[in-house]
Amino acid sequence: MMGVLGTAQLGMAPIVAHIFSKNDDGSASFGWVIGRILVVLLMVHVILILGALMVWAERRVSAWMQDRIGPNRVGPQGLLQPLADLGKFMFKEDVIPGHVNKVMYTIAPLIATIPALITFAVVPFTGSYETVGGESVAVSWQIADLNIGVLYILAIAGIGVYGIALGGWASNSKYSLLGGVRASAQMISYELSLGLAVVPVVLMAGSLNLGEIIAYQAENTWLIFTQPLAFFIFLTASYAETNRLPFDMPESETELVAGYHTEFSSMKFALFFLAEYANMTVAAALVTTLYLGGWTFFGLETLGWGMGVLIFSLKVIFFLFAFIWVRWTIPRFRYDQLMNLGWVVFLPLTLINVVLTAGAIALDQTWMFFLLPVLLIAAACVATWIGWKRDEDKFQPLPTAPAAGEEGHA
């Protein structure tokens, strides 16, 4: 029963518990299935509502950062603005341009959205301590307890980019196509570092199960302390994966109008929109789970499963805020810079990190876990410093002065 959202753990009244529990022989009862469906629906709505709130938050926060107020008319503090937006999207004309591939064009938004929703199934959002074999173990609750949770998430999230690439291709427009191609190239480049940044985590926790990763962190320490480099690279790569600034090449409106969703309107466009925010939520939840101990917070989580939800939510919200914060601070990278960062900087760093972590585990030298990141960061700094030192001339070459009397341009 470990990790399963069982009614007993929810501490509900016995009668309710009975209705939603499994049959005595452990097979699925009708009530159990119903309960499961209810929980799934609940989670889907939580993500959707979170996505909507993110739109609001994005607009408010960006406004604050720019000395503005932001939407504050619809509902208290403009909180109902997303509803109004939704109404607008629903009643807008759903234009399907004549030159598109209708089938692909129609399903592309769905392909982009659904993976974002279903990845959430394995994310543990709270838990409790149980005594297993005389030891107190942190047991996480999630919708589906998968042994290969990490792989599942990486695999499913990878499908999302199909939606974007397909949408771009099916639109049969140059801007959209460029956006779609960029999205897939970006995805391929960063999926590598993203995956390699997770490897040390898996190595250290010894499991691909997210619940067990949390349990490891609860027992030892949060992995952000032992693997700061992996954390940083994972965070950055997830920005690229979710197509957020500073890596929003696929939509970069200054070059591509709106990139892959240029030709989409009405709810189709809204779905792409939603997918982006749902992906952000998943990414934030994943960072929280992998590096920040998920629903645990130095013993505070023992107060009850509700506290676990709160802790988890606050951590996720912080990272969501970080998404917005970064978007309104750092300008977009050039495409070559993006690729450089992915292949030349992140990939080697993560590889070295993996090798060193594996070595430390093999030698069972846990102290190395703390030293490694320091070493790595120091090495990176030294490498940069050497490069800078070798560049003898600290100044750019002077522009050739125009000959006397010649007319120059200011």
Add this chain to the structure above:
Amino acid sequence: MTVTVKPVRRRKASFLDRLYLPAIAKGLSITFMRMFKPKVTMQFPEERWTVRDEYRGMPVLVSDDEGRPKCVACSLCEFVCPPKAIFIVPDELEAGNNVERGPAVFDLNMLRCIYCGLCEEACPEEAIFMSKNYLVWGAEREDMIFHKDKLYELGGVREEGVKKWKDK
């Protein structure tokens, strides 16, 4: 014009610049601090700008101090209007009016008007003025064509200015 070019020695990116992260941290702190600074947004329908005297808003027709429409349908504004926003059909007025002549139709197409103020400039009767009204809206094209009565209503009474026909 000759421009004197003064070469400036520009530094290359320094070591810290090359690390990028300090700059990013600085940027993040700036945007974060900005969130708590006072806001400059004006809450539009409730709060309004103080419109300056020389502001050129929508052109309107005015009446004299006795409430009589001033326009005599001379059509000079129609002639001078660069985008041809004005359409006038002159007509003979009955005795007892301001003058013997006035517009039967005076249409101002605010979809065309460019707020140049030439109509005000051209009007020999000081009958058309650029008002301070910058809220010109309509739900349909038709709504944006303002007719004579509406223009006089918007313009109201203007006491100063020429009153040529007063003693006629």
Add this chain to the structure above:
Amino acid sequence: MADVKTVFINGVEYPFDAGQTVIQVAHENGLDVPHYCYHPGLSIAGNCRICMVEVEGDAKPQVSCKLECAPPPWVSEPLRIQTESELAKSARAGTMEMLLVNHPLDCPICDQAGECHLQDYSYQLGQGQASSSTAKTKLPKNVAFGEKIVYDAERCIKCTLCVRFCEEVTETNELNLGGRGDEEIVIMSSKGEFETDYSMNIIDICPVGALTSRDFRFKSRLWFMDFADSVCTGCARGCNVITGGRNGSMMRMEPRHNADVNQWWMCDQGRLDYRYVNTPTRIATPRIKTADGVWAAATVDDAILAAAAALKAAGGNVLVDGGCTLEEMHLAQQLAAALGGKATYAAATGEADGFLRVAEQGANAAGAELLGLARATKAGAAAVLVVERDANVPQALRDGADAVVVFATDADHVPASAQVVFPFGSSAERDGLFVNTDGRVQVAQRNPGIGPDNLTPPYELLEEILGELDAGYDWHGRDGIVAAIQAQPAFAKISLPAAQATAEVGATS
């Protein structure tokens, strides 16, 4: 007494005829000397003093309209006149100031604005600032001079042109000056109505906006209107006119000087005759009657094909309006020949008034006769009918023709038998040649501001229909048509102006 035959104006020597005044010689030679009370068609009054010029050797300027070119008998040298010297200019400026002392600033409501001599000279000579501070006199405004004319005494400069016109041209003496000094105004005889049908000419000759037309009153500003030189088709005199229109509507008609036809004048009936042009039932696009008897708008091309088909089936005569141009009549003849019939024209007969108006109402009846068209006096069958005016082709003729293809201006003039209808331009909307009652060929020009948009000229339509009839007709264009007419024996002694010629050209037979 020396025989002086020349006069120097601004240093250039010009010859003159006996009795000519300086202003006449100046105008003949293209010099611009301002004038109000002078009119070449009327006696010289010399009362407005705007035409002042300097006579070298004289301390005082003189009025050029009354100053004869012949010097006094005791002088043997030609006069030396300066029209633009300081003295002349300051004299005129002084006159302007006096004229404006009591003149109202009416221009915004004055119909004359834009063609007002007072405005023009005020721009040239005026000071923009009055030195008199006394209140302006108040005089009657909006006085009816008969039904057609409105008089404004404040604007009047008492040049007496109107009075002289009624005295000398119409000899009916309806107008005179009354009152004195500031209060002097033009008054009308106690009858209160003009006896002459030429009264509206005083509107044209009035140099200011004192006399305006009741009909044109406040209708449009001149600067919005399009003007074209044309001829009046009210009767066979063919007075030369200028048509004025705006946005498709005809606004007014004014006489144009032609010493051989109408001098400076035209009759009121002809002037006000234009109103049929603006009828609400004007036909703007071709129409075809569908199988179930309903009219449907058609493109020009479709209508031409339909007309040709209908005509092939019907065959027969062609009946044209006597107000058609030579070109149209010629093509009507060709069409009739192709259909195996004859072309005739119809025109009304009115009353001559002994001055300009003649009894013949068909503006081009003389042309029709030259081309050899017979005059239709009673109803007869005709497959094609061209109606410009109800008067020329009355209902009886229209209905009696049993026509299938009809060219008409007014939907009310289309007989029930019609199957294809083409819009026909009024006389202001068609280019063409007219032969007046004296056998004089005159050019009418289309006014682009009048009539429905994109009206296809009737001669083009007729040519296209002819082409569709497979009668071996080649498309000529207007020049070709004119050349074909010119080639006819009846026109051997007449030289037709080229199609593109301006209305100024008008060769006599």
